Amino acid sequence: MRKSFITCYVVTAIIGAASLMTGQAPAPNAAKGKGGRGGPATPAGPTPHLTDGTVDLSGAWMGSGSNSGDISKGLKPGEEVVMLPWAESLMKTRKSQDDPEANCLPTGVPRGAPYPWRIVQTPTHYFILFEGNIHSFRQIFMNGKHPDDPDPTWYGHSIGRWDKDTLVVDTVGFNDKFWFDYLGHPHTEKLHTVERYTRTDLGNMTIDVTIDDPGAYAKPFTTTGRARLQPNTELIEYICQENNIDLVHVNAPAQLP
Amino acid sequence: MKLTRSIVIAGAGLLMMGLPIAAHHSFAAEYDSNKKVELKGVVTKFEWTNPHAHFYIDVTGAGGKVANWNLELASPNMMQRNGWTRHSLKEGDQVVVVAAQAKDGTNTASAQTIQKSDGTKLTFMAAPPPPDVK
Numbered sequence: 001m002r003k004s005f006i007t008c009y010v011v012t013a014i015i016g017a018a019s020l021m022t023g024q025a026p027a028p029n030a031a032k033g034k035g036g037r038g039g040p041a042t043p044a045g046p047t048p049h050l051t052d053g054t055v056d057l058s059g060a061w062m063g064s065g066s067n068s069g070d071i072s073k074g075l076k077p078g079e080e081v082v083m084l085p086w087a088e089s090l091m092k093t094r095k096s097q098d099d100p101e102a103n104c105l106p107t108g109v110p111r112g113a114p115y116p117w118r119i120v121q122t123p124t125h126y127f128i129l130f131e132g133n134i135h136s137f138r139q140i141f142m143n144g145k146h147p148d149d150p151d152p153t154w155y156g157h158s159i160g161r162w163d164k165d166t167l168v169v170d171t172v173g174f175n176d177k178f179w180f181d182y183l184g185h186p187h188t189e190k191l192h193t194v195e196r197y198t199r200t201d202l203g204n205m206t207i208d209v210t211i212d213d214p215g216a217y218a219k220p221f222t223t224t225g226r227a228r229l230q231p232n233t234e235l236i237e238y239i240c241q242e243n244n245i246d247l248v249h250v251n252a253p254a255q256l257p
Numbered sequence: 258m259k260l261t262r263s264i265v266i267a268g269a270g271l272l273m274m275g276l277p278i279a280a281h282h283s284f285a286a287e288y289d290s291n292k293k294v295e296l297k298g299v300v301t302k303f304e305w306t307n308p309h310a311h312f313y314i315d316v317t318g319a320g321g322k323v324a325n326w327n328l329e330l331a332s333p334n335m336m337q338r339n340g341w342t343r344h345s346l347k348e349g350d351q352v353v354v355v356a357a358q359a360k361d362g363t364n365t366a367s368a369q370t371i372q373k374s375d376g377t378k379l380t381f382m383a384a385p386p387p388p389d390v391k
Contacts, residue, residue, distance in 0.1 A: 096283040096286035096287075097282075099282065099283070101281050101282070102281055102282035102283070104281070104308065113281065114335070115335070131334060132281065132307075132308070132332070132334070133308070182283050233338070236333075236334040236337065237334075238307050238308075238332060238333075240307055241307075242307045242308070243304060243307060243308070243311075245311075246282065246287060246308075246309060246329060247282065249359045249361050249363065250282055250283065250286045250287045251286075251361060252285075252286035252287075254283070255283055255286055256283065256285060257283050257284055257285065
């Protein structure tokens with residue numbers, strides 16, 4: 001009995017964790033009813049609200065709004081990724097060991113990482129706290145305005161508003177350093193993202209992201225993904241730079257995980 | 258025995274899919290999932306560090322020559338959530354490890370299953386639940 005439990009535990013953990021790498025739902029029947037990584041079942045119940053009626057986004061979440069392996073695989077139906085020729089050429093030359101994420105640099109937007117994150121809501125600012133990769137945060141200025149000429153940064157300048165029960169985060173002012181995925185889809189400082197976070201019930205959140213970068217793509221496209229609430233989970237310190245000794249062995253073209 | 262086989266199959270299946278379990282870099286770019294090695298040795302160091310935990314083992318070859326292997330695991334945060342602790346391995350532990358070797362041919366590998374001499378079985382990210390779990 002115990003052996004079968006352990007076996008199930010291990011297999012489920014592996015399947016669940018693999019799905020979390022992409023931010024996509026597990027394949028049908030894989031870890032069905034589980035929290036996405038072999039832990040307790042995803043909590044069921046209605047979408048919670050704060051006392052002022054705003055949707056409560058608190059909790060530790062796993063997942064993201066795009067496929068972190070290949071962003072073109074996580075699109076909303078009818079969407080397509082059309083790279084400009086220079087961007088396509090650049091992507092073909094990229095190597096895995098140069099991936100900023102592999103070098104413990106931020107993932108930018110919308111790429112997710114296989115670690116939990118948390119949203120903290122205050123009246124003026126929302127914060128997204130990342131366990132990894134890296135152990136950092138984004139800040140969202142609620143009902144704010146973008147500066148005229150923001151300094152290019154890894155997470156950009158984000159302003160937020162509520163569209164009914166969906167949190168809409170509009171971000172500009174990105175640098176061009178992070179990669180959209182393991183394949184190395186590039187972007188430019190013209191990147192503009194609009195993320196839509198909808199907590200559909202207690203345990204689930206859908207995340208749609210519209211990516212508009214006329215510097216690298218022929219037209220905007222929208223990705224879609226989801227996150228699952230991780231019950232009884234707290235963020236744990238994760239300092240990627242501590243002992244990142246593996247890259248010397250990573251010598252290959254940029255590729256899927 | 259059946260359990261060991263199941264874990265190995267699960268790990269192997271994952272590698273065949275080219276999927277990392279919890280990594281911040283491409284697993285497939287570093288390791289060859291077809292280059293499996295079984296290593297019997299003694300733990301010389303266990304690094305409970307980010308972004309990946311590592312342990313090192315001395316493996317004595319047929320001619321008596323000792324080779325030290327660097328074995329990569331997942332990250333401590335995710336391993337901790339799956340039953341590992343910083344005490345799960347220690348210097349002097351005798352282990353049998355099934356691993357995928359690095360493509361560069363060095364004594365570096367991704368540990369998929371680890372069997373300790375006391376019968377404890379660990380994987381890349383998961384350790385058995387506490388004894389009171391039935």
